[in-house]
């Protein structure tokens with residue numbers, strides 16, 4: 251157990267009022283047991299207090315009653331612990347620290363509280379509260395809540411990871427969630443699901459600035475380029491406020507309330523420069539934000555568990571209820587073991603890019619520069635190998651940018667094609683080849699690592715692909731012909747929605763598909779525009795016009811026609827994905843919602859499958875590490891459902907964004 255520092259010790263003692271030191275230690279440092287402050291003590295979370303009346307002129311973005319005005323969240327579950335989060339918001343701080351009580355129960359009515367404790371919210375952590383709740387049971391749904399100033403937060407629901415065999419694991423996947431680009435109906439649909447184990451966010455959770463083509467909504471309809479909630483942040487306070495703006499959306503707030511999340515950052519989350527697309531009263535010298543500010547705000551506002559300083563990928567495990575302060579806030583890559591069925595990895599393909607100015611160790615590569623850096627590359631490859639050697643069925647990597655080759659000509663039918671997000675891994679093709687080569691067996695153990703799934707965002711389009719390096723694309727294989735997806739998207743105009751392929755894979759390791767080391771699943775963006783918008787700009791037509799959709803179809807056809815590895819591409823619709831894993835197969839679902847319409851319905855646009863074991867004796871041969879249309883394997887086109895269902899956490903006050 252890490253030593254208790256003096257500051258934390260004094261805080262613990264202060265939280266406990268007149269309690270003797272031994273009791274202070276056992277109360278806050280030992281077993282996260284409840285402490286009992288004196289009646290009327292301002293440090294007692296049950297004692298009313300705080301500046302909680304929203305007088306006119308109070309302008310901080312929020313959605314629920316003060317002080318728990320941004321709801322609750324949880325994340326990074328392990329078999330015996332999970333991070334729970336909230337924030338104390340007052341109109342002005344009434345004190346330099348607020349004592350917050352937290353409680354975890356197995357039932358939503360808190361009839362059976364299994365863990366509880368105290369933590370103090372302070373300005374230095376932007377009044378956020380984060381507890382690594384320990385001593386939990388695996389594969390179990392829990393409910394949690396907080397108390398301060400005599401008020402209670404809404405109840406959150408979370409779930410620990412399994413450590414033994416389970417029938418299935420279901421995850422939602424999303425990326426690129428710009429508040430201004432979409433009404434986020436997809437987040438409401440995620441919140442409404444009762445059978446998810448985890449929500450993965452692939453990065454661009456927040457945005458530094460508004461895309462000038464995508465002004466779907468603004469806080470209080472103030473689409474004013476001078477407005478603090480409608481332009482790039484200038485300093486740490488504005489960066490923190492951006493997270494508050496995001497959490498003032500009822501759907502995002504509820505999606506955090508109902509499920510644990512696993513979040514990685516991308517360029518927009520950690521953008522330290524000032525760079526609006528819209529004209530503002532500020533120029534690019536006005537910003538005063540550092541990389542450490544951006545990563546600091548990430549750890550403050552997301553329910554993520556920080557890492558140990560030395561870069562081993564090991565979590566910083568806090569067993570005594572203290573706030574988990576990152577030892578090095580720039581370290582992001584980490585792993586969540588989900589029992590014998592799944593290991594979840596999160597990687598960082600952003601902070602190593604030259605723009606952030608950090609040194610890169612490329613000494614593990616025979617040629618080329620590293621995107622991951624040597625320490626992360628070795629951690630990822632060795633952890634994936636160890637996972638495979640331990641017999642874990644699936645490995646799922648939460649990655650930012652599309653990793654499979656997806657090259658398209660600069661111009662298609664005179665339309666400049668979107669390069670958004672396509673270049674990152676191709677700029678680091680040597681490292682991609684080294685990673686894929688390792689998984690194929692080019693490692694010290696000479697062992698192949700099978701059943702790898704990489705989920706990605708960034709390019710704002712729906713991609714499904716085999717994982718193949720550029721050189722393998724030269725292999726001898728005639729891929730199935732591109733055919734239109736028989737489904738319609740979230741709007742009637744988007745039909746047929748994208749292109750898939752006829753036919754299935756190959757067992758021959760010398761052919762393109764046989765060389766695949768896994769599959770990529772990129773379920774578009776939670777709102778940011780794709781080819782639809784770029785085409786619309788090129789043609790000067792509306793993004794939701796027939797001309798824009800036809801242009802996008804031409805780009806999709808060029809992409810699937812030019813890249814044998816790509817099995818599905820759709821670049822108009824937006825939403826999220828579902829990954830449903832069991833011992834036999836992984837199903838991947840693309841779910842779309844019209845981003846221009848509030849409360850838009852959830853539309854299943856495509857289902858793909860990857861098999862956990864090869865079987866060429868079945869009527870339709872099955873292949874590992876290759877992605878196929880579900881229908882090509884005779885699977886019914888129907889939404890998967892989880893095998894269990896947990897009671898939702900109640901919402902005892904109507905969300906009211908303000």
Ligand SMILES: [Fe+2]
Nearest residue numbers: 426454708778
């Ligand atoms: Fe993005």
